Amino acid sequence: MAALEPELARRHNLKRLEAELQAQESQNQRSHRLFMCGLWMGLAIVLVMLGCGAYVGLNGHPWLATMFAGPSVPALATLFVLRHNDKTLTQALVRSNNAVLGALQAPPSPGNAPTGGSGGAIV
Known part of the structure; x- marks a missing residue:
């Protein structure tokens, strides 16, 4: 009977280790699936935003195109890809977005008014 106890302990440890390994493998598969889903969703969102930006930009709405396809x-x-939000990157993007919007909304100065080919005003 005493010879069975060490064997039972080894089997128990082996089954416990197999269960831990299977749980870890399952967790790795879920993490990989989540990461790949994030990559595909990020790609889809970026492509849709770029497409929308091109569409509205070609239809005469540059400020909206800037919001879609800009920073x-x-x-x-x-x-989506790196799964973190860097505060300095976010601040830089907000500054560049505001600069682009400010440039689009600024009225042209009188000295830089567009003219026709002959140098006169556009009719």
């Missing part, structure tokens, strides 16, 4: 694209790509 928000790298921000979302970083968020």
